[in-house]
Amino acid sequence: MATNVATSDGGERKALDSVVIRFAGDSGDGMQLTGTQFTQSTALMGNDLATFPDFPAEIRAPAGTTFGVSAFQINFASYDIQTPGDDPDVLVAMNPAALKVHLKDVPKGGTVILNTDAFSDRNIARAGYEENPLEDGTLDNYIVIAIEINKLTNAAVEDCDVTSKEATRCKNFWALGLMCWMYNRDRQPTVDWVNQRFAKLPNIAAANIAALNAGHAYGETVELPSGAEAYVVPRADVQPGTYRAVTGTEAVAWGLVAGARKANLNLFLGSYPITPASALLHTLTNLKHYGVTTFQAEDEIAAVCSAIGAAYTGALGVTSSSGPGIALKTEAIGLALVTELPLVVVNVQRGGPSTGLPTKTEQSDLFQAVYGRNADTPLPVVASRTAGDCFETAIEAVRIATKYMTPVILLTDGFLANSAEPWEIPDADAIPDFPVEFRTDPEGFHPYLRDETTLARNWAVPGTPGLMHRIGGIEKDYDSGHISYDSDNHHRMTKVRAAKIDGIANDIPEQDVAIGDTTGKLAVLGWGSTFGAVNQAVGRCVKEGLSVSHIHLRHIHPFPLNLGELLSGFDKVMVPEMNNGQLVHLIRDKFLVDAESITQITGQPFKVSTLEREIRSRVEG
Amino acid sequence: MNVETPVEALKPNDYASDQEVRWCPGCGDYAIIKGVHRTLAEMQIPLEKLVFFSGIGCAARFPYYMASYGFHTIHGRAPALATGAKLANPDLDIWIVMGDGDALSIGGNHTMHAIRRNVDLNMLLFNNEIYGLTKGQYSPTSQLGTRSPSTPQGSVDAPLTPLSVALGAGGRFVARTFDTNQKHMPGVLKAAHAHKGASFVEIIQNCIVYNDGVFDGWTDKKVVSDNSITVEHGKPLIFGAEDNKGIARSDDGFGIQVVTIGESGVTEADILVHDEKNKILAMMLADMKQPDFPVALGVLYNNPATAYDASVHEQLAAVKENTPAGTLNEMLRKGRTWTVSEGA
Ligand code: SF4
Numbered sequence: 001m002a003t004n005v006a007t008s009d010g011g012e013r014k015a016l017d018s019v020v021i022r023f024a025g026d027s028g029d030g031m032q033l034t035g036t037q038f039t040q041s042t043a044l045m046g047n048d049l050a051t052f053p054d055f056p057a058e059i060r061a062p063a064g065t066t067f068g069v070s071a072f073q074i075n076f077a078s079y080d081i082q083t084p085g086d087d088p089d090v091l092v093a094m095n096p097a098a099l100k101v102h103l104k105d106v107p108k109g110g111t112v113i114l115n116t117d118a119f120s121d122r123n124i125a126r127a128g129y130e131e132n133p134l135e136d137g138t139l140d141n142y143i144v145i146a147i148e149i150n151k152l153t154n155a156a157v158e159d160c161d162v163t164s165k166e167a168t169r170c171k172n173f174w175a176l177g178l179m180c181w182m183y184n185r186d187r188q189p190t191v192d193w194v195n196q197r198f199a200k201l202p203n204i205a206a207a208n209i210a211a212l213n214a215g216h217a218y219g220e221t222v223e224l225p226s227g228a229e230a231y232v233v234p235r236a237d238v239q240p241g242t243y244r245a246v247t248g249t250e251a252v253a254w255g256l257v258a259g260a261r262k263a264n265l266n267l268f269l270g271s272y273p274i275t276p277a278s279a280l281l282h283t284l285t286n287l288k289h290y291g292v293t294t295f296q297a298e299d300e301i302a303a304v305c306s307a308i309g310a311a312y313t314g315a316l317g318v319t320s321s322s323g324p325g326i327a328l329k330t331e332a333i334g335l336a337l338v339t340e341l342p343l344v345v346v347n348v349q350r351g352g353p354s355t356g357l358p359t360k361t362e363q364s365d366l367f368q369a370v371y372g373r374n375a376d377t378p379l380p381v382v383a384s385r386t387a388g389d390c391f392e393t394a395i396e397a398v399r400i401a402t403k404y405m406t407p408v409i410l411l412t413d414g415f416l417a418n419s420a421e422p423w424e425i426p427d428a429d430a431i432p433d434f435p436v437e438f439r440t441d442p443e444g445f446h447p448y449l450r451d452e453t454t455l456a457r458n459w460a461v462p463g464t465p466g467l468m469h470r471i472g473g474i475e476k477d478y479d480s481g482h483i484s485y486d487s488d489n490h491h492r493m494t495k496v497r498a499a500k501i502d503g504i505a506n507d508i509p510e511q512d513v514a515i516g517d518t519t520g521k522l523a524v525l526g527w528g529s530t531f532g533a534v535n536q537a538v539g540r541c542v543k544e545g546l547s548v549s550h551i552h553l554r555h556i557h558p559f560p561l562n563l564g565e566l567l568s569g570f571d572k573v574m575v576p577e578m579n580n581g582q583l584v585h586l587i588r589d590k591f592l593v594d595a596e597s598i599t600q601i602t603g604q605p606f607k608v609s610t611l612e613r614e615i616r617s618r619v620e621g
Numbered sequence: 622m623n624v625e626t627p628v629e630a631l632k633p634n635d636y637a638s639d640q641e642v643r644w645c646p647g648c649g650d651y652a653i654i655k656g657v658h659r660t661l662a663e664m665q666i667p668l669e670k671l672v673f674f675s676g677i678g679c680a681a682r683f684p685y686y687m688a689s690y691g692f693h694t695i696h697g698r699a700p701a702l703a704t705g706a707k708l709a710n711p712d713l714d715i716w717i718v719m720g721d722g723d724a725l726s727i728g729g730n731h732t733m734h735a736i737r738r739n740v741d742l743n744m745l746l747f748n749n750e751i752y753g754l755t756k757g758q759y760s761p762t763s764q765l766g767t768r769s770p771s772t773p774q775g776s777v778d779a780p781l782t783p784l785s786v787a788l789g790a791g792g793r794f795v796a797r798t799f800d801t802n803q804k805h806m807p808g809v810l811k812a813a814h815a816h817k818g819a820s821f822v823e824i825i826q827n828c829i830v831y832n833d834g835v836f837d838g839w840t841d842k843k844v845v846s847d848n849s850i851t852v853e854h855g856k857p858l859i860f861g862a863e864d865n866k867g868i869a870r871s872d873d874g875f876g877i878q879v880v881t882i883g884e885s886g887v888t889e890a891d892i893l894v895h896d897e898k899n900k901i902l903a904m905m906l907a908d909m910k911q912p913d914f915p916v917a918l919g920v921l922y923n924n925p926a927t928a929y930d931a932s933v934h935e936q937l938a939a940v941k942e943n944t945p946a947g948t949l950n951e952m953l954r955k956g957r958t959w960t961v962s963e964g965a
Contacts, residue, residue, distance in 0.1 A: 040957060043957075043959070044957065044959050046959070046961065189957065238961050239961070240960075240961050240962055240963045241960070241961060242954065242958050242959070242960045242961075243958060243959050243960070243961060244953075244954070244956060244957060244958040244959075245957070254949075254952060254953055257949070257952065258949050261949055266709065268705060268708065268709050270705055287952070288936070288937050288940040288941070289940050289941050289944040289945065289946045289947075290946050290952060291946065293708055293709065293933065293937065295704070295705065295708060295933075297701065297704075297734075298701075298730050298731065298733075298734040299730055301698060301701065301731075302698070302701035302704070302730070302731055302734065305694070305695075305698045305701035305702045305705065305731075306701050306702065306704050306705030306708070307705055308694075308702055308705065309674075309692075309701070309702035309703060309704065309705030309706035309707075309709070310705040310706060310708065310709035311705075312692055312702070312705075312706055313705075313706045313709045313710040313713065314709070314710065315709040315710075317705070331695055332695060332698065335694060335695050339692075425950075425953045425954060425958065426953070427950065428948070428949030428950045428952075428953060429948075429949075429950065461710075462669070462670075462672045462690040462706070462710065462713050463669055463670060463710060463712060463713060464669060465667075465669045466669070467669070468668050468669060468688055468689050468690050469690065469691075470638070470684050470685050470687070470690070470691035470692070470693065471691075471692055471693070472675075472684070472685070472691075472692060472693025472694065473677075473693060473694065473695055474693065482640065483640070483685060
């Protein structure tokens with residue numbers, strides 16, 4: 001698969017289809033930044049890519065410890081890829097702790113780039129090594145590029161007006177420079193970014209750029225150990241269009257803004273800081289000029305309540321959090337449900353229960369989304385599958401919330417929120433409008449008058465003359481909207497609330513099959529961010545002629561109308577989830593199919609190889 | 622149920638909904654709602670602009686008995702909902718009705734933050750020092766030793782003083798009145814309404830079923846003159862059936878004391894003059910309790926600052942002026958993009 005190609009710099013490079021690089025270092029070493037910059041260059045060079053930032057919960061864990069290691073993995077290729085890659089081909093380890101944590105993932109024969117200056121006796125001991133791993137044979141089966149990165153960085157920035165501490169801090173840019181050389185990445189986007197970021201500190205900007213260039217020059221001039229060479233990864237053959245790199249957080253924010261515009265409403269976000277959802281608050285507060293008001297509330301409860309209060313006055317109410325915060329919002333979500341106000345609840349799921357693994361990803365809030373409230377409280381649940389898909393699902397959540405006058409739960413997760421992918425930017429004008437019509441006619445009005453088709457109640461907002469009315473958490477009379485303790489009425493209202501949500505199934509697309517036939521031996525049924533891994537695993541098997549198909553849900557409540565029938569066309573149904581088995585129960589409950597659960601609760605996304613193995617064991621032989 | 626906004630002047634009754642009021646006969650809430658109807662009519666607030674939020678408790682049924690917009694929410698959270706509503710539509714005239722358990726126990730956090738942010742809300746705390754709706758448990762304002770179903774031997778935890786809490790949270794408008802004090806209530810409510818920002822009004826309310834008479838020691842007609850003081854900005858702090866008692870600086874100069882004019886050489890010149898912008902004085906007045914002091918009524922503190930919602934909208938307007946909203950396509954294409962052309 002590797003051929004040598006001549007490059008514009010006159011050298012010869014080996015062509016690769018795909019590479020997985022993992023940058024790892026201390027949380028203070030700037031690995032996320034290095035990864036992000038490498039991603040930008042890679043995106044601009046036309047490769048397909050997927051990333052996986054993996055950082056510790058501690059902001060600045062003690063230097064040199066294994067629990068303070070922060071990593072960023074990127075998979076880029078000349079073809080269509082969907083996951084950040086299973087195992088890294090190249091590990092850049094900025095200290096012994098990073099080596100200790102990540103070497104086990106590098107297959108034998110892989111490349112390890114090390115900053116030897118960080119391998120002091122103290123750091124080696126801190127990382128938990130008894131001997132120096134550079135000398136005791138630990139690295140025997142790898143291609144090792146050991147470099148005194150601190151020293152070389154310090155020399156490179158000598159002429160810049162920086163302290164020695166500031167000089168050493170540029171070492172991540174030195175490493176980035178070397179990787180840019182090794183994989184033929186353009187440095188200019190990083191230079192531009194540095195100049196912009198440090199516009200007020202020109203000496204720091206100059207030092208970072210000097211380090212970047214020095215790392216690049218090092219690659220050009222120094223002879224690398226055998227096995228290590230310069231590569232080129234040709235651009236991917238992607239659909240023509242305009243692209244950008246996007247994270248799930250950005251895509252949710254833009255999707256909510258787009259949805260609000262399509263509904264012709266202002267957007268009000270009530271939120272409270274929580275990992276990994278806070279970035280959504282940060283992103284939306286910078287979109288004020290698009291009619292967005294953000295409110296950092298005193299707690300999770302006030303966050304959702306403020307959004308409900310805003311919705312009551314005619315805004316699109318949005319609240320965002322992660323599992324533990326959603327738990328606190330539960331009672332208020334019930335209020336929005338019973339008062340039938342439009343509200344989008346974004347849950348950026350993380351490892352749980354309780355505080356759990358706040359910076360790691362998980363899909364374990366599905367039960368919470370579908371069932372997690374007191375009383376009979378059905379709600380629409382929509383799940384995003386990729387960073388780019390977050391844009392579409394956010395718009396869909398807004399559409400359902402406003403059309404059906406209901407809270408909608410939008411499930412993303414920490415992996416989607418933080419990981420980046422190239423995204424073909426859609427034409428926003430081509431997305432249909434769904435403008436809200438407020439009730440203004442007093443004739444025959446009461447607050448619980450329903451649309452015959454959608455069963456949504458009419459929305460009359462304070463300030464409208466002649467439509468003064470009272471709503472609240474106490475059960476209301478079906479025919480007048482007044483308080484009612486009547487038992488038959490409560491039965492009827494409970495039924496109509498459920499029928500309204502069930503009816504949404506008529507207004508969503510039928511379930512499609514992502515890869516494979518519509519019938520066969522095995523259906524792999526997924527939801528959320530496992531999409532990439534499942535799709536790639538099933539894709540490989542289908543290519544070999546195995547009878548397996550990938551079905552991926554966007555609408556989890558209600559399910560698409562044809563889902564039961566579709567699943568019945570397969571001998572077996574396998575449900576991989578990053579939880580202890582949740583969707584599998586919904587499926588078994590709803591369709592009485594003998595679905596099998598594949599679980600992984602490690603805080604890490606599925607590996608393609610893991611899923612492939614599971615599939616093969618069910619359809620081969 | 623929907624009352625059309627009449628062209629002619631609104632009468633107190635026009636603010637009442639057609640729903641049957643279901644408080645216990647003799648409950649102080651009846652007097653309060655009457656006072657509110659009257660005050661709103663005196664101010665001629667258009668019904669469609671008016672929104673009443675409430676949490677949970679006896680008092681929280683209030684919105685259902687109003688002909689305005691109303692939202693009966695969940696326990697303790699009314700200030701949070703009202704904050705969102707005010708931010709989303711600053712033109713609305715928003716009132717919150719809260720109980721003592723509602724505002725100071727389960728919803729203490731929201732009460733504190735609505736006050737500290739200074740959201741333009743009229744916050745009415747109906748303080749009856751008991752949980753009525755759940756059948757009589759002691760509340761965070763119940764006096765020490767209150768016997769209740771949950772404290773059969775008497776409560777042992779110290780009560781909060783609502784106005785001290787409000788002042789401590791940075792409240793810019795703090796006032797007190799009581800249910801049957803119908804002459805006094807409209808003035809306080811009007812001042813609260815005129816104040817732009819969070820206006821916190823404690824309305825002492827008798828729960829005839831579970832805590833009857835706890836305030837009689839100073840609200841009863843026979844003792845009210847001697848055991849309460851109605852403060853007015855710029856007027857000396859004089860009270861008593863014979864108008865001969867007053868609040869003066871304490872001998873050590875750091876506090877206040879009750880004095881009698883004409884006794885021990887005290888003259889009217891020794892009596893403090895109420896200054897509604899003096900926070901230290903307001904804190905001392907708020908904390909005055911029986912039997913050593915008269916209970917202070919009226920506007921204890923009124924020192925406006927910019928309301929939160931006004932500041933938020935100022936920021937929004939400034940951003941919109943500097944960065945005019947583009948199209949959605951512009952939003953999506955801001956930053957680094959690249960184009961893949963046909964056949965690339
Ligand atoms: S229980 Fe007390 S506060 Fe509640 S309605 Fe009856 S008298 Fe009023």
